[in-house]
Each structure stands twice: as C-alpha cells, then as structure tokens.
Amino acid sequence: MKTHRLFVLSPLALALGTLLSSTNALADDQATPSNDIEEIVVTGSYVKSLEKAIDLKRVNIGFSDSIVASDIADFPEQNLAEALQRMPGVTIERNKGLGQKVNVRSLPSEFTFVSINNLATASGSGGRDVEFDMFASEIIQSVTVKKSPTAADEEGGIADSVAITTARPFDYDGRQLVVSAEGAYNDISEKSDPKFAVLASDTFGDWGALASFAYSKRSNRTDSNSGINFRPLSRWLEKTGKSQWQADQAADVLLRDTGISINDRKNKDETSRVVFLDKVGDRAYLTEQDKWGATLSLQYKPSSELSLTFDGLLGNFDNHEDEYDAAAYTASSISSLEKINQYDSATLSDYGITVLTDVDYAATQHEFLSKENSQDTDYQQFSLTLDWQLAAWKIYGIVGYSGAEKQAETTNLKHTAYRPTRTRYTSTGGETLPSSNPNTFDMYNSPDAYLFDYYEVNQEHINDDKYATQLDFKRDLQLDFFPALAQIQFGVRVTDKSKERDYGTNRVKGPSEGDSSWVGVRTLADSQLTDISNLVSGGEYLSEVDSKVNWMQIANSYARNELRYTGFSVAYEPDQYYKVKEKTLALYAMADFHFDIATMPATLNAGVRYIDTKVHSSGYHQVQNEDGTTGFTAKPVSKDGNYKETLPSVNFALELTDDLLLRAAASKTFIRPALTDIAYKRSVSLNEFKYRDGNPDLKPTYADQWEFGLEWYLDEGALLAVSYFEKEIEGVVRESLTGVVNNVTKYNDNGTVDGIYDFDIYQKVNAEGSYDVSGIELVAQLPLSYFDEMLSGFGINANYTVLDNSLTGASDLGIPTPPEGLAEETYNVTFYYENQRFDARISYNYKDKYVERIERDMYPVYRNAYGQTDISLGYRVNDMVKVTLEGINILNEETTGYTLNPVFPTMYEFSGRRLSLGIRGNF
Known part of the structure; x- marks a missing residue:
C-alpha cells in the first residue's frame, strides 16, 4: 500500500488518501532528524483523522499532539491560528474577532517556538512570536505541537514548539487535483467575502511536482x-x-x-x-484583509534510499483597517x-x-x-532538503531561507x-x-x-531574514555488548538572523x-x-x-x-533606524535505548544540545538638544552581545500494558529575547515621561521542566490521557527602571512648554529570581459507540489544561500579578456526528482571564475569560463533491477586559458572527 498525504484546503479542503498503519508511518519518520513524524496520512473522515492523530501521539517518544489535514478541514477557521486552537493545551489570542497568536499551555505567545518545514519562521513583528494571521491555513499540511523537546530540536521553546509542514508530491499516489470555494458573511459589517483554493500534484517516474494556491478576503466590523x-x-x-x-x-x-x-x-x-x-x-473599526498563499514542491526520489526536495512557500497578507475614535482624555x-461625584476606596483596598x-x-x-492602519506583509520561504540512506547511516540535510518584509x-x-x-x-x-x-x-x-x-x-519598513544550514547523521545499532543502545544521532546547525527597521x-x-x-x-x-x-x-x-x-x-x-497636499511624502528618519544581527552555532548528540523493565518494553531518548549565540545591535539614542532648542537629537550607537548554553533533554516511555503507556520527560530549554528588545536604541515617550532603551546584553529566558503522564489507548480510536508538568522559569524579560534623566523640557504640540520634568529610563532586563508553573492536562477522545452501538457515529473530543503559578512582582507598586499572557485554565470540547453522507460538529473553546499588559508599569490590565462556539455541517453529494455550512462565534460573544477588578472595565468589544457556505471537490 502506498502512502497518501493530504494537502490542507481550509474548512473546504477535501481530505484524501488512505490510512497507513502506524508501523509503516513510524518507519518513514525515521528519515527525519528530530522525530517530527512528518508523514501525515489521513482519510476523508474526521473520525479517521482523529484516530491517525492518536497513532502519531502514541509512536512519538515525547509528549506531543498533532492535527492532520482533515482535522483542520472539518472546522471553521479564518487562519492558521484558529486551525490550531482545538489541540490539547493550545489557545489563541484574538484581535477584533480574528485569531492572531498561539499560546501553548496558557503561557505567553512569545514563549512558543514555531517552524515551517524545519525552518524557524520569520515575521513582520519585532518579537519572536509568529503572526499567524498572515498564513493561509489552506497551504498547511500538518501541525505537531511538541511538549517535551529532544536534543535534535532546534529550540524547544518554553511553552513548547509548533512544527508545521507543507505537502510534497510523493505523499500522493499519482495525480491529484483538489479545489474548493467558499463565501462567508459577517453579521455586523453585513458583507460577504470569498475564499478559494486549488492543489495540483503529479509524479513522473523519479520526479514529482506539487503546486497549490489559496486566496481569501475578510471584511469585519468591530465596535468597541x-x-x-x-x-x-x-x-x-x-x-x-x-x-x-x-x-x-x-x-x-x-x-x-x-x-x-x-x-x-x-x-x-x-x-x-x-x-x-x-x-x-x-x-x-472596519477591517479589510486580503491574503494569499502558495506552495511549490519539486521532488527527486529515485529510490526509497534517496530523496532530494525543493520546497517553496510564498504569501502576502494585506491588512487595511479604518478606525474612528471619539475619545475624551481627562x-x-x-x-x-x-x-x-463618586469614588471607590474599598475594591482595591488591599x-x-x-x-x-x-x-x-x-x-x-x-x-x-x-x-x-495599513500593513502589507510579503512572506517567503525556500529550502532544499536531503534524505539519504548511505549504507548503515541515515543522512539528513537542509539549506533554507525564511523572510518577511512588512510595509506599514x-x-x-x-x-x-x-x-x-x-x-x-x-x-x-x-x-x-x-x-x-x-x-x-x-x-x-x-x-x-x-x-x-x-x-x-x-x-514603517521591516525586513526579517533568517538563513539556516543543518546536517544530521543517524544510525541504528545492534551491539552484542550493549543491546539496549538502539540508535545514535548527532548533527550541527548554523543560523543567521537579522531584523532591520x-x-x-x-x-x-x-x-x-x-x-x-x-x-x-x-x-x-x-x-x-x-x-x-x-x-x-x-x-x-x-x-x-x-x-x-x-x-x-x-x-x-x-x-x-x-x-495631503501636492508633493506630500514621508521620509525615513535616521534616528528611528535599528538593525539586529544574530548568529548561532548549535551542536547536538543523542541516543535511543530500547530495553525491558520486568516484562514491559521501555524506550529512552537522552541527549544534549550546545548553542553559541553572537549578537550585534546598532541604532540610535535620543537625547534632548543641548543647545536649548525644542526637540531631541539622535546619536548612533552599536554594541555586541553573546551567550552560550548547554541544554540537556530526556524522554522516556514504558508500555505498562498493550493499551496503557507511561511517559516521562525532563529538559532544559529557552526562548530568545525579542530582537526589538535587544536593538541598541533609545526612544522617548513624552506622555509617559520616559526614555526606553534597548539592551543587547539581554539573555534568553530559561526553563527547567519535567512531565509525567499516562495514556490509555482504547478500542475504536478512543483515548484517555492525563499528564502533570512543572516548569521553573527564570530570566523573564521585564521592563525595569535603570536610570533617570533630570530636567527634561516637555513641549506641547503647539510648541509651548508643558513643563520641566525628570524622565525615567526604562530598559528590558532579565528579571532576578524565578517563578514556577505547574499544571495538569487531560485529553479524552471517545467515540460513543464504545459504550453502545446505537451511538455509532457520535463522539466527543475534549481537552482541559489547568495551571498553578507563583506570582511575580512586575508592578512598580508591588501589586502581585501572574506573567503577562498566562491563563490558569483552558479547555476545548467538540461533539461530533458522522456517517457516509453527513457530518456535524459543534465546538466550544474557553480561555481563562490573563494579564494583557501592565499599565504604566503599575496597574495589571486583564483580558477577561472568553468562550466561543463554532459549528460545522457537511453533506457529501457524491464521492467527489461535498457541501459545507459553517459558523464562527455563533453566540456572538463579546471581548472584555478590566484593570485589577471587573468593576473597572477597560474594553467591551463586538466582532460579530461569521457564517460561510462552501463546496469542495476532488477531480
């Protein structure tokens, strides 16, 4: 039986292919260096896709969860972030009704490491977090969230890593043509938007080619x-x-x-x-977005021992937003x-x-x-990948580039x-x-x-460029003197990243x-x-x-x-320029051990990764004019920084019975500081009476983490899983008062003197001390036919994550507050029904309150708990054509926030419902 791989075509994509056994899937995966389980094989059935995701979870050495093509296809979504939100432990941050950033296990989005085809993704932001709204989910093949890293992983991230793959021609059996079209309606803006996608793939002897294209338009009104x-x-x-x-x-x-x-x-x-x-x-607000994405994959595969693949990913995200504001600044x-007239001294008396x-x-x-607010982001990624079985060695190599250019x-x-x-x-x-x-x-x-x-x-103009080269070697072993040692693997990776603004x-x-x-x-x-x-x-x-x-x-x-008068233009200002360069060298080695404890099979993966990082940052410092004139003068500055780190990791799995698996993992990992924070520059905020300085000496935020869990694999694709995890996080990047500039003259817009003040100097630093995050994660996938055949076709897919964390003092007033972005409770519940012709799903996603920002570095501002209900209905007209009806936020939930206590609200925002009708087919 040949392997079939499905290309994602959003909610309208047609899931193709046949299910391959877990044994063959695992064998194929050994060609990849980091056990990414890249061969994702699914059927057109949502139930079968869930079963395949369970197979992938079971064979992976570490804690992980995956979604495959038809899993993404069977839910309404507007971008890649929303396609991920139903995975265990994954939630998203929304902006005006659109999923924008991904949180894993309720930790801040900047703690998550994201890669596409084993390359770290570039973005138009100044941080490490990825702007998922710029990616069309239609071009994505599969996603795996790794919650316990191995030494072979480029960087584990603190919240864990998200590995995204796109499709290749030899993932299909012969020629494939998949098309889809959709119209969506927003009930506040009262506008309808189109979406369509197409994929074509074929193989020609030793060669194969795959091309895909997806386009979507979104118009959305938000009242706030x-x-x-x-x-x-x-x-x-x-x-x-x-x-x-x-x-x-x-x-x-x-x-x-x-x-x-x-x-x-x-x-x-x-x-x-x-x-x-x-x-x-x-x-x-009226938000209008045009987004397109395209992939091209050319593959040379003369035998099962050799594969050479070129992967290209192009995309554009054009976001235009009209904002009309009637405001009173007291x-x-x-x-x-x-x-x-009234005051409250009781609510915040503590x-x-x-x-x-x-x-x-x-x-x-x-x-x-x-x-x-207009932003136009061009994204491109190109890579050349080698998979080669040379005698007893499996060799993996990749040379790649990921870049984003944003004009705002x-x-x-x-x-x-x-x-x-x-x-x-x-x-x-x-x-x-x-x-x-x-x-x-x-x-x-x-x-x-x-x-x-x-x-x-x-x-504003931002260029974000990332180059990477990697070479890995893997060998299976059968040593008489050390039979437990099953495999060794080692490699090297060099990356060169820069961000220019x-x-x-x-x-x-x-x-x-x-x-x-x-x-x-x-x-x-x-x-x-x-x-x-x-x-x-x-x-x-x-x-x-x-x-x-x-x-x-x-x-x-x-x-x-x-x-705008004739000849109006905007010139870039030299004092606003900065550029950051970051070069890293990573070496790793790890080994897999297979042995028995009593009569129970066990697998152990142990390794270590060494990372050497060099940073060069240049920019400008703004200082008040020394000649007494109004304004500030920019002085160019530059500085180098560096850090080295050794990151060990251990993953262990023990088969207590044929159906019950025990897992344990421990590792040290980090996430690097945002490039904008290490840019050596000084900006002035007149309204806050502050200077803000960059800090090239910033070090990563580190985490020592471990996890222990049980996974019970039942008949008919059922799964019950529970795990407990702890993370000790240190070196969190915080804005801190590092100095004072005395007697700064502040001017009003009309040139008059507002007053003479002392301006505080704030800088991002690695905070002293650490805080602990611990949590429990529960997963239940239960076809209800497991209990009674009369319930055949019905099922539930649910997950729940709850955190406990030690508070940190990020407020200048000493107000205890959790880390920004951390929610203590999240859960996702999906009820589904499926037969040969009809399928239906209703899903509810919940994210507890979290600190969105620290207002003026004193008052924590919370985003309130939010729950959203989405639905999907599908009818298969024949073997080739399916019609879908889907709804996002069908209960029209509002987004709210508050400062310290809900009696002091900060926002009340409506973005409305979104309904879509579509058709998809395979020809």
Missing part, C-alpha cells in the same frame, strides 16, 4: 467601548510654576470630596495610589479635578488604591480621531476641543457627559467646537508644506462629515449595548484625498 485606563493623580500633583494651580486644585478637590490628604506630591508611591479614568473612547495638560469613578474635570481634551502606514487625523465635562465608569466601560459647569458641551454633537490639530502619516513621520498642518494655517482655525465642521454607521457599514454602533451613542466623523478616504 475601549481605551479606558487608570491614570495616577501624580499627573497634576507634580505640576509646578505656571501650572501650580492644577496641582493645588487637584489636591484641594481630593481632600474636599474624599477626605484624602496627599502628604508628599513628589512621592509616586503615594500619588500613584489615587487614580482616575485617563481616557474613555468609543471606537468603530488628563489633559490644562485640566484638573473640578468635582468628585493595594491601597482609591479609584475616582465619577468626576467633573476642568478642561477635558475631547478628540475626534480618524485613523488608517498609519495615519491619524486629529481634531480637539477642550471643555469641562463629566466622565464616569459604566457597567461595560465608561462614558463622557456634560458636567454642571456652564461651559460644558455635548462632545458627540458639537463639530464646530473641534479645532484641527494635525493630519499625521507614519510609515526604518521609520518616518510627517504631519500636515496646512494646505502646503511648512504651512500651519489650519492649526487652531479649521474646525471639524469645515470638512465633509459622515455618520459613523455609514463609515464602517452595517448599522447602529454597539447595537448590543443598552447605552448607545452616535456621531459624525471625517472619512479616512476624504482625509487622504483632500488633506
């Missing part, structure tokens, strides 16, 4: 009452000179209305424990407290924090912001009105109302009051270059205004919320056409 955050009262209490009245008035009103007396206005530990709402915003530079929940402000800065443009058209108004918390966020001051106004319906500030255009900005303030005649003169009413529901399409703003607002705003298309 968001942007709400704490601001410490030090904002005004530290004012001096001509602004002294703001400090005095804030202190007097605080004492009068709450009884709180400030003893030292310069003591941040005291003044930061009285907070108010810095901003309340109503936002509407902490304006000319404002102060006027009257405290931290000594009083929240001013309902306040009249003297001069809130009201803004209408029309913003465009953001615009912001800003109109401002300073008026006394009232801002307060609501059950879902916050709102701004007219105050009792006679000079107040209705911020949503007073376009004549808003004056033009500027129309700003920012452009350019950035520039230009502001329009008048009808021509250098002209500022519009500033403070032109009003919002002088431009063409459009109702918010027409700007983003789809009807009334935040229709799910009882408290509704409506306003008119300037369209981004109008701003682009009318406000």
Whole structure:
C-alpha cells in the first residue's frame, strides 16, 4: 500500500488518501532528524483523522499532539491560528474577532517556538512570536505541537514548539487535483467575502511536482467601548510654576470630596495610589484583509534510499483597517479635578488604591480621531532538503531561507476641543457627559467646537531574514555488548538572523508644506462629515449595548484625498533606524535505548544540545538638544552581545500494558529575547515621561521542566490521557527602571512648554529570581459507540489544561500579578456526528482571564475569560463533491477586559458572527 498525504484546503479542503498503519508511518519518520513524524496520512473522515492523530501521539517518544489535514478541514477557521486552537493545551489570542497568536499551555505567545518545514519562521513583528494571521491555513499540511523537546530540536521553546509542514508530491499516489470555494458573511459589517483554493500534484517516474494556491478576503466590523485606563493623580500633583494651580486644585478637590490628604506630591508611591479614568473612547473599526498563499514542491526520489526536495512557500497578507475614535482624555495638560461625584476606596483596598469613578474635570481634551492602519506583509520561504540512506547511516540535510518584509502606514487625523465635562465608569466601560459647569458641551454633537490639530502619516519598513544550514547523521545499532543502545544521532546547525527597521513621520498642518494655517482655525465642521454607521457599514454602533451613542466623523478616504497636499511624502528618519544581527552555532548528540523493565518494553531518548549565540545591535539614542532648542537629537550607537548554553533533554516511555503507556520527560530549554528588545536604541515617550532603551546584553529566558503522564489507548480510536508538568522559569524579560534623566523640557504640540520634568529610563532586563508553573492536562477522545452501538457515529473530543503559578512582582507598586499572557485554565470540547453522507460538529473553546499588559508599569490590565462556539455541517453529494455550512462565534460573544477588578472595565468589544457556505471537490 502506498502512502497518501493530504494537502490542507481550509474548512473546504477535501481530505484524501488512505490510512497507513502506524508501523509503516513510524518507519518513514525515521528519515527525519528530530522525530517530527512528518508523514501525515489521513482519510476523508474526521473520525479517521482523529484516530491517525492518536497513532502519531502514541509512536512519538515525547509528549506531543498533532492535527492532520482533515482535522483542520472539518472546522471553521479564518487562519492558521484558529486551525490550531482545538489541540490539547493550545489557545489563541484574538484581535477584533480574528485569531492572531498561539499560546501553548496558557503561557505567553512569545514563549512558543514555531517552524515551517524545519525552518524557524520569520515575521513582520519585532518579537519572536509568529503572526499567524498572515498564513493561509489552506497551504498547511500538518501541525505537531511538541511538549517535551529532544536534543535534535532546534529550540524547544518554553511553552513548547509548533512544527508545521507543507505537502510534497510523493505523499500522493499519482495525480491529484483538489479545489474548493467558499463565501462567508459577517453579521455586523453585513458583507460577504470569498475564499478559494486549488492543489495540483503529479509524479513522473523519479520526479514529482506539487503546486497549490489559496486566496481569501475578510471584511469585519468591530465596535468597541475601549481605551479606558487608570491614570495616577501624580499627573497634576507634580505640576509646578505656571501650572501650580492644577496641582493645588487637584489636591484641594481630593481632600474636599474624599477626605484624602496627599502628604508628599513628589512621592509616586503615594500619588500613584489615587487614580482616575485617563481616557474613555468609543471606537468603530472596519477591517479589510486580503491574503494569499502558495506552495511549490519539486521532488527527486529515485529510490526509497534517496530523496532530494525543493520546497517553496510564498504569501502576502494585506491588512487595511479604518478606525474612528471619539475619545475624551481627562488628563489633559490644562485640566484638573473640578468635582468628585463618586469614588471607590474599598475594591482595591488591599493595594491601597482609591479609584475616582465619577468626576467633573476642568478642561477635558475631547478628540475626534480618524485613523488608517495599513500593513502589507510579503512572506517567503525556500529550502532544499536531503534524505539519504548511505549504507548503515541515515543522512539528513537542509539549506533554507525564511523572510518577511512588512510595509506599514498609519495615519491619524486629529481634531480637539477642550471643555469641562463629566466622565464616569459604566457597567461595560465608561462614558463622557456634560458636567454642571456652564461651559460644558455635548462632545458627540458639537463639530464646530473641534479645532484641527494635525493630519499625521507614519510609515514603517521591516525586513526579517533568517538563513539556516543543518546536517544530521543517524544510525541504528545492534551491539552484542550493549543491546539496549538502539540508535545514535548527532548533527550541527548554523543560523543567521537579522531584523532591520526604518521609520518616518510627517504631519500636515496646512494646505502646503511648512504651512500651519489650519492649526487652531479649521474646525471639524469645515470638512465633509459622515455618520459613523455609514463609515464602517452595517448599522447602529454597539447595537448590543443598552447605552448607545452616535456621531459624525471625517472619512479616512476624504482625509487622504483632500488633506495631503501636492508633493506630500514621508521620509525615513535616521534616528528611528535599528538593525539586529544574530548568529548561532548549535551542536547536538543523542541516543535511543530500547530495553525491558520486568516484562514491559521501555524506550529512552537522552541527549544534549550546545548553542553559541553572537549578537550585534546598532541604532540610535535620543537625547534632548543641548543647545536649548525644542526637540531631541539622535546619536548612533552599536554594541555586541553573546551567550552560550548547554541544554540537556530526556524522554522516556514504558508500555505498562498493550493499551496503557507511561511517559516521562525532563529538559532544559529557552526562548530568545525579542530582537526589538535587544536593538541598541533609545526612544522617548513624552506622555509617559520616559526614555526606553534597548539592551543587547539581554539573555534568553530559561526553563527547567519535567512531565509525567499516562495514556490509555482504547478500542475504536478512543483515548484517555492525563499528564502533570512543572516548569521553573527564570530570566523573564521585564521592563525595569535603570536610570533617570533630570530636567527634561516637555513641549506641547503647539510648541509651548508643558513643563520641566525628570524622565525615567526604562530598559528590558532579565528579571532576578524565578517563578514556577505547574499544571495538569487531560485529553479524552471517545467515540460513543464504545459504550453502545446505537451511538455509532457520535463522539466527543475534549481537552482541559489547568495551571498553578507563583506570582511575580512586575508592578512598580508591588501589586502581585501572574506573567503577562498566562491563563490558569483552558479547555476545548467538540461533539461530533458522522456517517457516509453527513457530518456535524459543534465546538466550544474557553480561555481563562490573563494579564494583557501592565499599565504604566503599575496597574495589571486583564483580558477577561472568553468562550466561543463554532459549528460545522457537511453533506457529501457524491464521492467527489461535498457541501459545507459553517459558523464562527455563533453566540456572538463579546471581548472584555478590566484593570485589577471587573468593576473597572477597560474594553467591551463586538466582532460579530461569521457564517460561510462552501463546496469542495476532488477531480
């Protein structure tokens, strides 16, 4: 029987091929250096694909989980991240209704190492985390999540590694042509989007060729009452000179209305424990995305002993987002407290924090912001892979390149009105109302009051390049003097990575270059205004919320056409440039041992990996002009860094019975710091009174980890598994105060002096100490026919992960908080039914609350627990054609967040349901 391998065609892909025995699959896998189990063989049945995933889990030496082509195909998804979310221990981070980043075992996304065809993936971000939204899932063949690394793995990651593969021509038996098409509808934007994919593969004697292409378009509207955050009262209490009245008035009103007396206005530990709402915003987004991906695989395979393969992966992700924001910034530079209507000193009393929940402000800065966010990312990956059986040796080699180039443009058209108004918390966020001051106004319906500030255009260009060369040797052994030693393997890998960034900005303030005649003169009413529901399409703003607002705003298309004068351009600024280079040499050796304990077969894999890393970073430091003029001067700087590490690993499996398997694993692993964090540069944040410095001396974050588990393989493809794991994580990268620059003059947008302040210097450092993460993971795949034949075709596929972690003090106020991105509880449950003609699935994914960021390095901001329900229905018209109906977020769950406690919400966001109808076929 020949091996068949399925190319993924999203929810509309047709799962092809026949199921191969686990023995043959394992034999094929021995050609790969790291036991990746690259040959993924499936049928057109979702049930059979689950059974195959179990086979792969069983034969792997370490803890792992896999999804295969039809498993991905049988669920609704918008990109690769969403295709992975139903794997045990895997959750995703969503952004405006779209899965964007992957978390494994609830740890932060930057702790996950991702590879495609054994090459580390590039991305357009500045971090190590991968932007999964730029990958079309249609071009992906299989995914394996490795939860216990071997020495042969390039880097284990702390949260574990995600290994992605694409298809090759000899994975199929003869000629294949697979096509699919789909239309999807979003119920908020009320727009329909197309998606299609095609794959063609054939073999010609010793040669084979495979090509695939996938395209999708996505239009999605998101309504959000968001942007709400704490601001410490030090904002005004530290004012001096001509602004002294703001400090005095804030202190007097605080004492009068709450009884709180400030003893030292310069003591941040005291003044930061009285907070108010810095901003309340109503936002509407319209996101339009075009994405395509293509693969090409050319394979020369004259025999089972030799295979030479070229794999190419190309893709483009064009993301355009219109954002319209009606916002009130209570902490304006000319404002102060006027009257405290309500405050809360009880909810956060454990931290000594009083929240001013309902306040009249003297001069809130009201803004209408029309913003465009455009990103165009080109992705490419090329590799040449050798699999060669030379006498008793199996040789594996790869030479490859992975690159991403991102061109981004953001615009912001800003109109401002300073008026006394009232801002307060609501059950879902916050709102701004007219105050009792006679000079107040209705911020949503007073376009004549808003004056033009500027129309700003920012452009950014990022190049991310990664080169790799690897050579591995493997040999099976049968030694009379050491019969337990079954295999040895060793190899070397060299990588060269670089990330380069350019950035520039230009502001329009008048009808021509250098002209500022519009500033403070032109009003919002002088431009063409459009109702918010027409700007983003789809009807009334935040229709799910009882408290509704409506306003008119300037369209981004109008701003682009009318406000950019002839000859307008944006030049890259030398002081915004940085480049980071990273070169690594890795050597490894490991061995497999097969032996019996009593009458129970055992397998042991033990090895060690040595890594030598060199870093060169260059950029600029921004320092205030020494000649007394307004602004900052950039000085070029560069620095080298390096680190070396030895990473051991052990994986053990023991067959207690034919159906019951015990596993154990232990390893030391790391994840490297983000390239943007090691870029040697200094940037200034005027609003936060901070400098931020890069740090080329950053070291990786390390983890000592171990795991113990039992896996019970039952009849009819059933599985019950439980494992306990612990990770001791040290060297976590945190932003820390490393210095102070005294007497920095801060200027307002109009050039006037805001004040003279001491600016803190913050830098990413490896935090001292460590924290522990432990957890239990449960997996249950149960065809219900196992209990009763009357339930044939029904089944459940579920997994649950719960974590316990020691808290860390990432807050400058000493507020204990878990690591950013870590959720304590996640689970996925899928109920399914399948027969020869019809299949149905309903899936629920849940992720517990987690810290999204530390606001101003003081106040933890949480993303609330989120659960989403998706469905999939399929009807097979004949052996070649299948029709599908699928739904994403069918219960229309909202995304919410809060600061420290849910009574202080930060966001309330709707992205709507998404329904799709499609057809797929094999010809």
